[in-house]
Amino acid sequence: MNLPDAAALLQALVNGLLIGALLALAALGLSLVVGVVRIVNLMHGELVVFGAYAAWLLVQFTGLHPLLLAPAAALAVALLGLPIERYLLQPVARHGDEGPLLTTFALSIIAQNLLVYFLSGDTRAIGSTLAAGRIAVGTITVPKHYLAGFAIALAVCAGVHWLIVHTAFGRRIRASAENPADAAVVGVPVRLTYALTFALAAGVAGLGGALLGMVFAFTPGSGVEFLLTGFTVVVLGGLGSVKGTLAGGLALGVLESFGAVVFGDGYRLLVGLVAFLVFLTLRPQGLFGRAA
Amino acid sequence: MSARTRELGCGIAGLLLLAALPYLFDVYWQQLGFRALQLLTLALAWNLLAGYCGQVSLGTGAFVGLGAYALALSANRWSLPPALLLPLAGAVAAAGAALLSPGVFRTRGLYFTVGTLALAEAIRLLMVNLPTFGGTRGVVLQSAALPFYLMYWLALLVAAVAALVCWLLLRSPASLALRAVRDDELVAAEMGVRVFRVKTACFMLSAFLAGVAGGLQAIKLGVIEPYGAFGLSWTIDTVAVVVIGGLGSGLGPLFGTLVYVALAELLRGQPELHGAFTGLCLLLVVRLAPRGLASLLRGRRRG
Numbered sequence: 001m002n003l004p005d006a007a008a009l010l011q012a013l014v015n016g017l018l019i020g021a022l023l024a025l026a027a028l029g030l031s032l033v034v035g036v037v038r039i040v041n042l043m044h045g046e047l048v049v050f051g052a053y054a055a056w057l058l059v060q061f062t063g064l065h066p067l068l069l070a071p072a073a074a075l076a077v078a079l080l081g082l083p084i085e086r087y088l089l090q091p092v093a094r095h096g097d098e099g100p101l102l103t104t105f106a107l108s109i110i111a112q113n114l115l116v117y118f119l120s121g122d123t124r125a126i127g128s129t130l131a132a133g134r135i136a137v138g139t140i141t142v143p144k145h146y147l148a149g150f151a152i153a154l155a156v157c158a159g160v161h162w163l164i165v166h167t168a169f170g171r172r173i174r175a176s177a178e179n180p181a182d183a184a185v186v187g188v189p190v191r192l193t194y195a196l197t198f199a200l201a202a203g204v205a206g207l208g209g210a211l212l213g214m215v216f217a218f219t220p221g222s223g224v225e226f227l228l229t230g231f232t233v234v235v236l237g238g239l240g241s242v243k244g245t246l247a248g249g250l251a252l253g254v255l256e257s258f259g260a261v262v263f264g265d266g267y268r269l270l271v272g273l274v275a276f277l278v279f280l281t282l283r284p285q286g287l288f289g290r291a292a
Numbered sequence: 293m294s295a296r297t298r299e300l301g302c303g304i305a306g307l308l309l310l311a312a313l314p315y316l317f318d319v320y321w322q323q324l325g326f327r328a329l330q331l332l333t334l335a336l337a338w339n340l341l342a343g344y345c346g347q348v349s350l351g352t353g354a355f356v357g358l359g360a361y362a363l364a365l366s367a368n369r370w371s372l373p374p375a376l377l378l379p380l381a382g383a384v385a386a387a388g389a390a391l392l393s394p395g396v397f398r399t400r401g402l403y404f405t406v407g408t409l410a411l412a413e414a415i416r417l418l419m420v421n422l423p424t425f426g427g428t429r430g431v432v433l434q435s436a437a438l439p440f441y442l443m444y445w446l447a448l449l450v451a452a453v454a455a456l457v458c459w460l461l462l463r464s465p466a467s468l469a470l471r472a473v474r475d476d477e478l479v480a481a482e483m484g485v486r487v488f489r490v491k492t493a494c495f496m497l498s499a500f501l502a503g504v505a506g507g508l509q510a511i512k513l514g515v516i517e518p519y520g521a522f523g524l525s526w527t528i529d530t531v532a533v534v535v536i537g538g539l540g541s542g543l544g545p546l547f548g549t550l551v552y553v554a555l556a557e558l559l560r561g562q563p564e565l566h567g568a569f570t571g572l573c574l575l576l577v578v579r580l581a582p583r584g585l586a587s588l589l590r591g592r593r594r595g
Contacts, residue, residue, distance in 0.1 A: 040402045092579055097402060098348070102535055102578045109528055109571030117564035224524055228410050266421040273414040280407050281395045 004261045007139040012257040018146045019215060020253020021153035024246045026208030026226055027233035028160060029201030035240045036177040037194045039089060039100040043108040044230055045223030047202045050077050050111070051209025052218045053119060056126050066127045066214055067148055074207035081202025086195045108223060115220035126213040149211040154246075156207060160200070161242040173197055177240075225269060232276040299459070307452050314441035322444040326512065328553045329447040330505050333454045334530040335537070335545030337501035340458055342531075343540030344467065345494040346474025351396075351408035352502055352530045354415045355385040357522030359503025360510040361419070364431040374435055374511045375446055378504050385503025386496040393492040400477070412527065419518035430517030437514050447508055454501050461497075462542065470494060474540075502526075532570050536577050538584025547585045 004012070030044045041047075054073035059066050084107065092099030133144035164170040175183035176193045184190045209226070212218075229252065237248020252272055259271025313325055334352060342348045362384035367374040392411060399407050420428055438446070461467055469490045472480035481487050510516050529552065537548025552570060559566040581588050 040406065088575070088579075092582075095582060098539075099578055099582060101348070101402065101405070102531075103575060105531065106571045106574035106578065109532070109574065110568050113564045113567035113571065117562075117568065221524075224409070224413065228406075228413055231406050231410065264421070266417070270414060270417040270421065273410050273417065276410050277395065277407065277414065280403060280410070281398050 008261055009258070011140050012261040013254060014140050014142060015146070016254035016257030017250055018142065018150045018253070019257065020250035021150045021157075021246070022208060022211050022215065022249075023229055023233055023253050024237075024249020025153040025156060026205055026212055027230035027249060028157065028208070028242065028245050029203075029205035030227075030230040031234045031237075031239055031245045032160075032197055032201040032204075034234065036173055036197045037085070037089075038177075039093065039104065040097070041201075042101065042104040042227065043084075043111060043223070044104075044205060045225065045227030046108045046111040047077055047081065047205040048209035048212065048226040048230075049115070049218060049220065049223045050080065051206030052126065052213030052222075053115065053124070053209075054206065055210035055213055056124050057119075059126055066210065067145065067152070070152070070207055070210040073210040074203045077206025077209070078199045078203030082195055082199040084202075085198035086191075089198070090191060090194065108227075112220050112223060119220070121220055123217045123219050124213070125217040126210070145214055149214060152211060153208070156204065157242055157246050160204060163200075164242065169193075169196070228276065229269075229272060232272050232279075235276055235279045296463070303455065303459070307448070310448055311445065314444055319440050322440050324553065324557070326440075326444050326447045326508075327556075328549050329444075329451040330508055331529060331533055331552065332545055332549045333447075333451045333501055333505045333508075334526065335533040335548055336451075336454045336458050337498040337505070338530045339534045339539065339541075339545050340461070340470075340501075341494055341498040343534065343544065344462065344474060345470045345491060347491060347495065348405045349408040349495075349498075350405055350527050350531070351412040353522050353524055353526040354408075354412035355388065355499040355502035356506035356509065356526045357415065357419065357518065358385040358388045358499075359506030360516045360521040361425060361431065361506075362503065363507035363510045364433050364516050365425065368431070368434050371434070374433060374507070375438070375442075378446075378450065378507045381507030381510075382500035382504040385506065386500040388503075389496045389499035390492060393488075393495055397488055397491050397495075409527075412522065412524070416518055416522035419522055426517075428517060428519070430515060430521070432515045433510060433513075438511065443508075443512055446511070450504050450508060454504075457497070457501075459542070528567075529570075532574050534584075536570075536573050536585060538586030541584055541586040543589075544584050544586045547589075551585065 026048045029047065030041060033039055033041045033044070051070075051073050054076045055066055055069055058064070058069040058072055062069065088103055088107070089100050092103050127145075134141050135144060135147065136142075162170075164173055172183070172188045172193045175186070175188045176190045176197075180190045183193075209218075212226075233245060233248040233252050235248070236251050237244035237246070252275070255275055256268045256272050260268040263271070310325070310329075314322055317325075334356070338349070338352055359381035363374055363377050363381040366372070366377050366380055396404060396407050396411065419425060425431065469480070469485045472483065472485050473487050473490050477487050480490075506521065509521070513520075533548035533552050534545055535548070536551055537546065538544030551573065555569055555573070556566050559569060577584060
């Protein structure tokens, strides 16, 4: 452990913020599903990994720039999420929390194994040639695609925020989250809303995965990392608001980035996990509870 | 004949039959038997915690790893026969559980589940990065490997003890406290059950058994490294086995283990397909028979 100099810390801060926006994006779906559909989605990490693999496959086939293909990857994951919620999660949701929890656990096992079966367990990275373009300001250098990913992540977070707060669909989402029975009475199609919310969450997770896949290497087993990262973001930022998730993501990004500089790159995830456990222990009630 | 005597009789008969396996079958079947008995031990341990005490933990891998490392490090240090150190492996895992209890039991329900998963991953990452215990290279067991039939008998002994402990516990008044905590913590506390103490005791017992199963793994492999010893697959396999067999049912772990091992045999050489089919089984059981295969059997006998 060496004492890092100021320039390294500044660079870590910038990198952390840029990556943190992507972490927020990847976690946004988890927050939505826990908050609205009230399912702790243990396959969330696999949805992120699906996004990364979809983008990787599309880049392999078309040779286009990954940033152009990220929306297609997101759409693919969203389309996968819709039937999963409607036909696999809704039927078991009536009998308490355990059914959906174990179903998402089973789906995550299936997804991981199928990815290894069809695409092998090798470590992948999207477009390693991307690292070529860099922008330098003073002592800080930033790869261009980090900046682009950051901008996209912020834009999508803002878009989801607008969708939830200002549109008719968003009103249905909020009503279904608040009180599904009352919402149904006043004519909100709660089940459809749940399915669409899950699809939206999956799509955003897929987009997050596609963007994160340009920054970090991934394997079929990366899902659990993304799942835990997602929970950490949700815990840090508080559940139920896009702004909170974004703040949580940025905080975690900076924390991990500093952790990697101070302790070494192997400790990046560990720092986040420790923050998660500390938060979980110190604020057990505030975790997934919404403000009264 | 009371149900109790009959169950005990069935257990002893089964034990004797299983003990004869090395005389009847070759090493291949002994290895399969070892894997099944090790899984059964883990399943019994997890069923106690999740099925009877209601604490759905995803931290099994952490305790398997602690047990494996405790056994390998202590056997090397004191040059003792590893098999004698299995209780120590369990004790270290149980001590780990006791140490973690105040933290993890501040959270309840789903938060506990995610917390234990994070904890297991954190411990694994720590073991990967810390050079103190060999880092990624792990630890090599210095004593000579046991012949496989002894390994099998050792696993059988461990599984039998685990089954006996569970059987005795679930027939004792203490099991009422476990179930009370599972069904409603607040009411249990009102009735005078010391919820935290019950949870901690159950967590420790479960961790002890998982630690012993991890110790078995260390003896079998002769070398352990953090990715395998603390791997998520321990947790995945254990949860799948118990839920398929029947969460909170006495025979659940046994049925689940049989299905799991049979599936593994059918899809031998294709671990990914085995994993995918295990997940599919889990999905179907949760959907169609939420109380596991054991409940189907019982339903038929009664109906």
